[in-house]
Amino acid sequence: MTQPALTDVPSPEVTAPIPRIAAPARARVSWRPTVVAWWLFAAVPVGLALLAAVRAPRMHVLLDYWHVFAKITDDNGGLLLGQVFTYHLDQPFVVPSLLFYVDAAWFGGDNRVLTVLTIALLAVAVLALSTMLPQQLSSTTRGALTATMTWLLFSSHATELWLQSTNGISWVPAVTFCTVAIACAHRGRLALASGAAVLGCLSFGAALPIWFAIAVIMWLRRESRLRVAIPAAAGIVVVGAWWLTKPTGTQSGATAAFDPDGRLSVIAAAVGGLWSVDVAVLAVISGGLTITLLTLLVGRTLADHRHRTVNGDAGWLGLTLYALALALMLALGRTTTNVPGGNVGLISRYVLVAALATTALVVLIAVHRPQWSQRYLAAVLVALSLITHAIGGGKADLVHRSYTPLNLAAIALRVDAPAALEALHIQRAAAPAARALQAYPFNNAFTLGCHGPELGSHLDLATAQPLTDKGAGIAHGALDAPATDPGAITTGWASINGTPPDCVLITDQTGTVTGGGISGLPLTAAQTATAAPGATAWQATAGPTSGPLAVLAVRGGHLYRIS
Numbered sequence: 001m002t003q004p005a006l007t008d009v010p011s012p013e014v015t016a017p018i019p020r021i022a023a024p025a026r027a028r029v030s031w032r033p034t035v036v037a038w039w040l041f042a043a044v045p046v047g048l049a050l051l052a053a054v055r056a057p058r059m060h061v062l063l064d065y066w067h068v069f070a071k072i073t074d075d076n077g078g079l080l081l082g083q084v085f086t087y088h089l090d091q092p093f094v095v096p097s098l099l100f101y102v103d104a105a106w107f108g109g110d111n112r113v114l115t116v117l118t119i120a121l122l123a124v125a126v127l128a129l130s131t132m133l134p135q136q137l138s139s140t141t142r143g144a145l146t147a148t149m150t151w152l153l154f155s156s157h158a159t160e161l162w163l164q165s166t167n168g169i170s171w172v173p174a175v176t177f178c179t180v181a182i183a184c185a186h187r188g189r190l191a192l193a194s195g196a197a198v199l200g201c202l203s204f205g206a207a208l209p210i211w212f213a214i215a216v217i218m219w220l221r222r223e224s225r226l227r228v229a230i231p232a233a234a235g236i237v238v239v240g241a242w243w244l245t246k247p248t249g250t251q252s253g254a255t256a257a258f259d260p261d262g263r264l265s266v267i268a269a270a271v272g273g274l275w276s277v278d279v280a281v282l283a284v285i286s287g288g289l290t291i292t293l294l295t296l297l298v299g300r301t302l303a304d305h306r307h308r309t310v311n312g313d314a315g316w317l318g319l320t321l322y323a324l325a326l327a328l329m330l331a332l333g334r335t336t337t338n339v340p341g342g343n344v345g346l347i348s349r350y351v352l353v354a355a356l357a358t359t360a361l362v363v364l365i366a367v368h369r370p371q372w373s374q375r376y377l378a379a380v381l382v383a384l385s386l387i388t389h390a391i392g393g394g395k396a397d398l399v400h401r402s403y404t405p406l407n408l409a410a411i412a413l414r415v416d417a418p419a420a421l422e423a424l425h426i427q428r429a430a431a432p433a434a435r436a437l438q439a440y441p442f443n444n445a446f447t448l449g450c451h452g453p454e455l456g457s458h459l460d461l462a463t464a465q466p467l468t469d470k471g472a473g474i475a476h477g478a479l480d481a482p483a484t485d486p487g488a489i490t491t492g493w494a495s496i497n498g499t500p501p502d503c504v505l506i507t508d509q510t511g512t513v514t515g516g517g518i519s520g521l522p523l524t525a526a527q528t529a530t531a532a533p534g535a536t537a538w539q540a541t542a543g544p545t546s547g548p549l550a551v552l553a554v555r556g557g558h559l560y561r562i563s
Contacts, residue, residue: 045155052159053163054116057407058445060166061407062164064166069104070427073104073433074433075433084101096169096173103439104439108440118169125153144378155392156393158392171352173199177199178196178210178322179356181196182214182315184196188218193217209235212235212321262335264331266344266345267287267330268285269345270327272288276391283346284343348399408424408541411441415515417486419488419489420541455515457512459559461559463559464552465560466560476535478492479492480526492551500519500520500536500538505540507549508547516541521537
């Protein structure tokens with residue numbers, strides 16, 4: 001016999017609906033001295049990156065920029081909108097393409113404008129992630145974690161992102177939009193998260209996995225099935241559409257072999273990239289440990305999910321999955337041994353994968369170990385920040401050394417030196433559009449760096465002092481080979497009173513400057529065997545001319561004839 005229900009006692013078989021949790025109230029800004037100190041500590045890597053960005057070369061020297069610029073413009077500098085929506089390196093590239101064009105059309109093609117924009121976008125990523133820090137953590141702990149995020153994302157490992165904006169604008173917008181999407185999903189704001197994800201997918205393929213991260217976050221928040229299914233379905237559609245429409249074949253010299261060991265090492269190296277310069281095994285070991293710890297913390301988060309109405313770690317689990325998905329995509333699409341260290345995961349720009357994974361790791365540890373002393377946690381976070389940044393100094397040096405010779409590109413493009421442009425992998429077809437838009441090097445900001453002579457200047461060759469390759473004297477120098485083809489790259493070494501020349505000039509037989517070059521480059525092995533003490537290498541190129549060429553070194557306004 002069925003018993004009557006007891007008055008005012010809910011049946012255990014009835015489950016009350018779970019209300020959607022509103023976004024937490026905005027915490028008051030704390031001005032405690034310790035919190036201010038953490039903000040000042042966080043400002044240090046941003047300031048260092050910004051200083052490098054504003055001191056970066058004015059010239060875009062990477063082939064990707066000129067390839068994209070040539071594709072999206074006509075010879076009159078007009079934007080070919082249809083080309084903006086085509087793939088670059090088998091990836092969507094709409095937002096970077098538009099930024100490249102805006103830089104050329106509005107800011108004179110100045111690389112430094114986009115390097116500063118890269119810094120600003122990374123700062124947005126840090127702020128977005130900091131909004132996900134749980135309010136139950138003390139303001140001091142939140143400040144320490146925010147500072148650590150900043151040091152990781154603005155690591156010296158990532159120098160190439162703000163040295164050449166082609167790398168930064170190709171990679172950072174997608175990552176930034178994805179962090180914003182994760183932060184919005186963490187608060188249940190699906191529409192805003194989806195909008196940021198769309199912008200990310202229009203930026204680069206690095207944003208393709210973000211839809212699945214959003215779906216997981218919605219599930220952890222115990223949102224409705226529809227709100228979980230929408231981003232998951234969108235992810236399937238987006239990835240499927242990309243897969244069906246992307247160009248066939250591999251890109252960037254990537255291997256097409258099965259190679260599971262090599263791809264696994266790329267995943268681990270990408271996640272552990274903060275701990276090595278060019279030794280892959282160190283990055284692989286560090287990445288393996290990071291992945292292991294993240295796996296344990298994810299398991300703890302999923303276990304908590306069974307007992308909580310809404311999981312406060314949802315966004316950090318989403319960030320973990322996104323970072324690991326980036327590492328997997330890198331392994332599947334870019335694995336190659338033709339890079340320094342033999343592992344593509346060590347490339348400077350990909351350190352953002354390690355930065356995101358490590359950020360998720362330290363936050364999850366802080367959340368799941370509240371009993372840890374704030375003092376000890378702060379000491380560990382400071383050590384983590386400073387050690388990884390110090391290690392990255394070696395990678396920053398590698399980036400500077402590899403990019404410095406490419407600065408000859410500005411001269412080669414300005415004088416239209418075909419062989420030099422081909423050697424530098426600069427798209428010659430981009431020159432008419434750049435000239436029409438008066439983008440650098442086709443504007444008044446261009447200079448040979450000689451503090452006087454420029455292209456078209458006339459020099460009295462009789463006043464040039466001769467440089468010798470040996471013997472007494474303060475001025476030494478030599479050509480590696482006779483300068484016969486004005487459109488090719490001419491190389492050699494020089495030392496004037498033990499210092500490199502200010503610049504190198506090439507003139508025709510009448511003394512008219514038809515080209516120039518850069519100095520202070522590292523000596524090659526062959527040059528080291530014959531060069532004078534204190535000498536450095538130089539490279540130069542010139543435009544079309546007839547007759548013999550004269551190569552001059554300039555130091556303090558004085559001319560020294562090399563040939």
